[in-house]
Amino acid sequence: MLSDMPSTRRDARDNRPVGFFDSGLGGLCILEAFKRECPAESTVYIADSRHCPYGNRPAEEIVRISRANVEFLLGRNCKMIVVACNTATAAAIDVLRKEFPSIPFIGLEPAVKPAALKSKSGVVGVLATAGTFSGRLYRETSARFAKDVTVIAAVADEFVTLVERGETSGRRAERIVRSRLEPLFAAGADNIVLGCTHFPHLKPLIEKITAGRAEIEDPSEAVARQAGRVLRERGILGDNEEPTHEFIRTKEDDDGETRD
Numbered sequence: 001m002l003s004d005m006p007s008t009r010r011d012a013r014d015n016r017p018v019g020f021f022d023s024g025l026g027g028l029c030i031l032e033a034f035k036r037e038c039p040a041e042s043t044v045y046i047a048d049s050r051h052c053p054y055g056n057r058p059a060e061e062i063v064r065i066s067r068a069n070v071e072f073l074l075g076r077n078c079k080m081i082v083v084a085c086n087t088a089t090a091a092a093i094d095v096l097r098k099e100f101p102s103i104p105f106i107g108l109e110p111a112v113k114p115a116a117l118k119s120k121s122g123v124v125g126v127l128a129t130a131g132t133f134s135g136r137l138y139r140e141t142s143a144r145f146a147k148d149v150t151v152i153a154a155v156a157d158e159f160v161t162l163v164e165r166g167e168t169s170g171r172r173a174e175r176i177v178r179s180r181l182e183p184l185f186a187a188g189a190d191n192i193v194l195g196c197t198h199f200p201h202l203k204p205l206i207e208k209i210t211a212g213r214a215e216i217e218d219p220s221e222a223v224a225r226q227a228g229r230v231l232r233e234r235g236i237l238g239d240n241e242e243p244t245h246e247f248i249r250t251k252e253d254d255d256g257e258t259r260d
């Protein structure tokens with residue numbers, strides 16, 4: 001009798017992996033937060049170095065690239081996909097949701113709302129790529145949640161290059177990061193939104209330069225919690241005793257097969 005009881009619960013578990021993709025290493029901060037939040041989930045991560053950076057590419061191209069990443073992850077049997085990239089979310093998430101209606105997607109967008117709510121000075125700085133700023137999501141969110149604050153958008157594409165090179169400290173990195181932050185402080189920003197998943201990798205440097213002048217909004221933990229919530233709500237949580245974590249990096253100069 002007893003042996004029948006747990007089976008229903010066990011059968012409801014779904015041990016397929018959760019897929020992630022980004023233009024490179026940026027989304028690893030989301031992946032790491034997710035592994036802390038949902039330690040029994042297996043994952044597959046695509047670092048799409050071949051197309052890095054996404055930031056300045058036309059939206060249609062990012063849609064095409066994102067679709068290929070999703071198809072690859074579905075080929076790996078993923079049950080949910082985290083678009084661990086603000087730029088790809090801005091350009092492609094609506095299309096992806098339409099084209100793959102049975103797959104839950106989690107996207108990233110700059111955390112303008114919490115920053116606007118917390119700001120005392122009434123000025124919020126957002127660091128992101130050009131692609132993120134030109135997307136519908138950003139325009140709508142800032143129009144909706146930042147009515148009473150001034151939002152300053154600062155394109156910081158060079159931060160992506162720094163992170164991809166592993167240059168997250170040192171004099172040159174400090175000069176580049178400072179050149180983007182100081183104008184925001186000069187304008188009175190007391191909240192800085194990290195609107196690109198590469199930027200949390202520069203957080204120690206950003207905090208050093210900020211020196212208490214502003215709060216830093218890093219969305220990684222909130223996104224990981226949201227991903228866990230969706231798995232629960234859809235009844236597709238995993239309970240892997242030994243979860244696997246596959247890391248796939250697309251090749252930079254490969255014009256044929258895009259994956260290693």
Ligand code: DGL
Nearest residue numbers: 023053054055086087197
């Ligand atoms: N990490 C990405 C983002 O969150 C994009 C960086 C890039 O490739 O330009 O926007």
